[in-house]
Amino acid sequence: MRIKIAFTLLALMWALLLTRVYYLSIKSNKYYEQIAEQNSIKSERIAPVRGQILDRNLQPLAVNDLGFSINVKPHIKKDAELNSYIEHIVSVFPELNATQLAKNYRRLDSPYHQDFVPVVEFLDYNKTLTRYAQLELNDAISVRATSKRLYPYGDLASHIIGYIGRANLKDIEENPTTKLTNYIGRAGIERFYNDDLQGIPGQRRTRVTALNQRVELVEQINPSSSDVILSIDLELQKYLLEAFGEQRAGAIVVMNAKNGEILAAASFPEYDLNPFVLGIPQKEWDELINDIDHPFTNKLVNALYPPGSVIKMTMGMAFFNSNLFDAYSPILCDAYFELGGRKFRNWTDKINYDMTIVEAIKTSCDTYFYRGAYHVGIDRITPVLERYGFGVRTGIDLPNE
Template sequence: MRLTIVYGIIVLVWIILLTRIYYLSIKSNEYYEQIAEKNAIKTEDIAPVRGQILDKNGQPLAVNKLGFEISIKPHLRRNLKVLDDEINFIISVFPDLNATKLKREYIKNDSPYSQDFVNVVNFLDYDRVLPHFARLNLRENTSVNPVSIRHYPLGELASHVIGYVGRANLKDIEANPLSKLTNYTGRSGIERYYNEILQGVEGQRTTKVTALNKVVEEIGYIKPSSTDISLTIDLELQKYLYQAFDRPAGAVVVMDGIDGSILAAASLPEYDLNQFVTGISQSDWNEMMNNPDHPFTNKLINALYPPGSVVKMAMGMAFFESGKYAPTSRILCDPYLELGDRKFRNWKNYGSEMMTIVEALRDSCDTYFYRGAYNVGIDIMAPVLRRYGFGVKTGVDLPNEYIGIVPDAQWKKMRLNQPWYQGDTINTSIGQGSFLATPMQVARDTAIFAMGHDVTPHFIGSINGVPQEWHARDILSQKEKSALKYIREGMHAVANIPGGTGFRVLSPSKVTIAAKSGTAQVVGISQEDKVRIKEVDMEYYERSHAWMTGYAPYENPRYIVTVLVEHGASGGGAAGPILARIFDKLADMGYIDEKYLKKKNSK
């Protein structure tokens, strides 16, 4: 009996073993074949080359510079001598590199779970590496691979428009996984706004590899694709802005009023984009941040200024839209408006004259607008101002555009928890007080009066050669359309009629300009000051900002130019000459038809 039990156990064990052998050798064969096949197939994503940014004529604004990156075999932390030998060899070839930084970079990025080489040098110029390429490539523990880096051939030119790329961080990768592959992402300007288009589409390479990750065969390949974009900027005109703008700081916008395409734009001073690609030094960063003219701020859309008198065209339309005034109505222009114990002064010591909107714009009479605003009220004024582009985004294709402020009772209650006073309405009527706007908003507002329609300012012209369409919008009421000719006549008088605030500097221009000057106070005027201190006697950073915005040709409106000079003191004196030069350049470049040139008309 015992022997039978023993034999039974032996037979049972053999049955179990044979069953297991059968399962492993036959039943599981297909499963393990699939595992083996997967282990042998490697799929590798290929980073696309970032698309180029070109001007409207195909001139490069942002391109890719070819070079090499250097990587070291992973897991050498277990053998620091080999790691040090590799780093010392790299330093012997490129003495300006820092061995300590290379080692720190390696240790930080070396993962025990990755078989990929560890990148220690992100970029070296092609011409610099090429003579040493063979020596570097023959080393078993070092890998040298071609790589491209963003390059801005024009340095600081149009820096706030073009923007720059920077190394992608964890937050960038989380939002856009492709940036992990490309290593870079758009940080500002067009580079950021159109980042998803410019970064392209990744490719894939499928290979058969050994257990040691050695490639045996390439099975499949999908080529990465790139997308170039062309802007509406004309590089020749863009370069000219820096000749025309002879002041330390400010902004300029040159726009085609038909569709809102921007031919040139600058926020000044600017900065060299290339220093941000690989990482700006702390000293350079501190110098930029401590510069009182704020070169890092995009003043086109990210700086807010009191619009001053350039708001008076829209303000006039608010008066007419209220029904309380017509374009031919006359309102008293005199030295000041007295409200309670406060005097709201005119910008210069006028006599007393009854003016229409044409004359009020020509002379930029403040008390005309004080009295009109007092009677119309902020509840009617504010919505009209927003419809003309103030206090709302223009929609321009640059990131983080500011909306500015059109103050009213609701805004003041929510923001300051204070009641609205008539004095607030009066200050708003001349673009002062809490009223704030960007140069891009002023350009858009000017375009409405020039063209009779609203446009979206934009820089994009085409994507991979496919033109992008932009359409104008009709926003004017019938009453406003009827009043438009009076506003235009007033802007014409500013530049072409003696006594106009821009006559001296704009009337000699090659083309007939319609314009509006503006002087926006930076510091208030005390009620005790009977005569305002002259701007030239003020400290520079206390002087008023200077505006001049206009369009040409007057006979057939098309091009809008808006100029802001920070602390320029006088719109006519500081911003006016810049605007005149730019319109002359537009004429010289053939943008304005010869039949509208004054010389042509005088023959």
């Protein structure tokens, strides 16, 4: 009896083993084959190159300057070993600061990253090319081609073009592509059209060995990005800077009255865009933010200003629309109009007589329009002004209008 029980248990055990073998080798073959395939195929995203910003004649306003980055192998624990590599880099590029390179490495190195760590983000192409081989002979150092945003004209049209800056954690969370590019548009066209300029990442799939050595390229989809062509004319933009001269603050807009194109526009004072790409020094930043003329304020769209005498023709239309005045109604033009104990002055005190709208516009009489507006009232004036764009956003493709 005991022998029968033993044989029965043995038979059950073998049946279970055979069932499991059948399941693993036949039924689950496709599943494990897929896992094996995934383990042998390495997939990586390729960062897109940021698109250019061009003027209406395809002259470059924002481009990508070619150069090199210097990278050191990851996971170096001993300071002596790291210092030896950094000393080698500094011996080839004496203008670099060894202490700063070591700080860059310790800040960016991570046990979760297997790639080389960038210690120098960008070096000039021509300067690096002649010394390339001296660094590449060291297996722990990698020199890689890269690019940096360049604004060829520095501060020209700075409030229109805008600039890019390093992406932070919030940027990466909202826009995953910035994890690859490391940069995002911060102002102007760079910000407004960031998605187009930034582009779409590519993908590279390679077959690798168990030691992560590449065997063959399986598939590659190249990244893509778009250039942005503006209505701005570079030469006219230069002329605006010349025409503004030594005045401290203000704004100029040149528009094609037939179709609304902005041919040139500038907010003064302007500021150099290039320092923002890799990070502006604290001293320069403090000077900019403490400047009483507010160079960071885009006076074209980011502030409200009295419209000046350009409003007078539209005010005249509001007067006529109210049916309280017509083109021949006389209104006094004199030195000032008093209201609430305050004197609102005319630009001149040499006029003192009744005039019609035609002469009021001809002489640009302020008090004519003060008195007319007082009688017509804001409720009748506002709809007419809004119809002609006063106090209404234009919808221009610049951020924060």
